[in-house]
Amino acid sequence: MSDVNTAKTMYEKIWDTHFVHQEEGQAPLLYVDRHLMHEVTSPQAFEGLKIAQRPIRNNHSILATLDHCVPTKLADRINLPDRIGAKQVQTMIDNCAEHDLTLYDMQSKNNGIIHVVVPEHGFVHPGMTTVCGDSHTATHGAFGALAFGIGTSEVEHVMATQCLPQSKSKTMLVKVDGKLSKFSTAKDIALAIIGQIGTAGGNGYVIEYAGEAIEALSMQGRMTLCNMAIESGARAGLVAPDEKTYEFLKGKEFAPKDDQWERALAFWKTVPSDADAEFDTIIELRAEDIAPQVTWGTSPEQVVPVDKTVPAPGDFELEGKQIACQSALDYMGLEAGTKITDIPVDFVFLGSCTNSRIEDFRAAASVAKGTKVPDNITAIAVPGSYMVKEQAEQEGLDKIFTDAGWEWREPGCSMCLAMNGDQLKPGERCASTSNRNFEGRQGKGGRTHLVSPAMAAATAAAGRFVDIRELEQ
């Protein structure tokens, strides 16, 4: 007779199956199944390995791509205009060749943003652990995998040992029940959650997203949602695997094959949290309440529904938030009380690992169709990968965008972080489907407003933010 609750959350289950050892007085060692890489956060790790003369423990656990530094204009990809960036790219190519790692380089038909290409090839599975020297690794939580960003020292650590010393996180359940309106998307859920709990709200937690509205999301929507778990401060985001997950993985290059498939499937079905598992914190939202969201400030938590106005410092209780509000207003060049739909933009960016999958392009294209981007506005559409690009072109989406006056680019991180030639000029205002609106993120002095793909397309057509619920359908 015991009333101890032995039910486990998904996070606890994954933790338990990956726990290797704990030495007295040290952090537990957690085993790492999949290690993703890009050119920016890995060179110093390879250098460290070389200096210490340590081999890579399992080179099959690694999948690498080039994404952050690569230009999205075809001509520039042949001969990178930026010499230092070119060196970083070449260093990645050399390191991967030396250690026999799979690299989707710029010539590869599989090239694209790491968090877009990894799911395309079925490299991450439910119940697994996945790391990458990149905070948006959280994306892969959409598969029910514990996926989180690590620093470069840890990249080196994982290469050498296939393990990481980890302290256990607390668990948070974010439950979104009800039905999302057809105008709101996974991006709006993500922003609404951050608006509610703040960018530090998830500090110390792994979030599990659940509820009717999450179950109803496609795999791509779940990726968008988990991608932004990090923006709420959480270590990782998770969605329970289900039929959609299995369907998505089936037949992919790295998915289990033949008799392995049934075995994997049987295991995957054990991954979701037990019904009576307990979470340290529970947050609840109603999907019906989530309107299309627009950020107005320089932190993702500075967000409002599109039909609202830019807040004033006095609208916030805490002194810190009041100061942050004022400095965001100054940086963003906005006056409190301005209607969001009265804010004009100079630039529209459709892309990034948050929103550059085929469904994002379909959603944006359905709004962009037959519209015209005003002359004073630049709109760029940047597919997350060559696979997305090809699929979009097969469906004729590229034509819809170019006919509407958009530029249609090669894949890459592009203007999400502006270290590849695509960037805003000081003072320029951008509606962006990316995940961070920090000062200078898209170029020094650039002003970023985060939105969903459909909202971005509507904004491009109108030259200002638009409440897509009011567009004629």
Added chain:
Amino acid sequence: MDKYTKHTSVAALMNRSNVDTDQIIAKQFLKKVERTGFGQHLFHDWRFNDDGTENAEFELNNPNFANAKILVAGDNFGCGSSREHAPWAIDDYGFNTIVSTSYADIFYNNCFKNGILPIVVDADTLKAIMAEISANEGVAFTVDLENQSMTTPGGIKVHYDLDGFRKNNLLEGLDDIGLTLQHIDKIGSYEEEHKQQFPWLWAS
């Protein structure tokens, strides 16, 4: 990594919340393939004017804060990306201690791997510490890692919590990887079981 020893150093004040990794080290400096030399770019966009001269308004350009080893900052320091270039820049600039009410998870982790001690204090204590620096710019605090304390001339005594493992690594300047490799046998036997349980992950 250098050992972290007890020291008395100038504390610089940066009264801003949510200082993010993009501000700590701007992306145009992420292209280097080396680990050193990032200090000159720390807080670049705040620290320098467009013409490359120093921005006199920026906190760390205050001559009273020259040679500071302790950085006192607002809530949620280091939020944003996982880039370790941020602690590399902080370390290379000369800071070995940060004081705030909270840190972003990955950044906090990265600090310990680079010999930086991130001290967590409560909001009231932070307020008092900030007030002391404002009233007496250039004031030096004493940080004692062994005893997990920080003291100020104004009489503020802080005791901070710290994971024992991380504390020890800082004190000893230990290499994490070497520590893990001591358990290589355990990792090996875990892997054997793992191959049995999840063979599809090992198909190459």
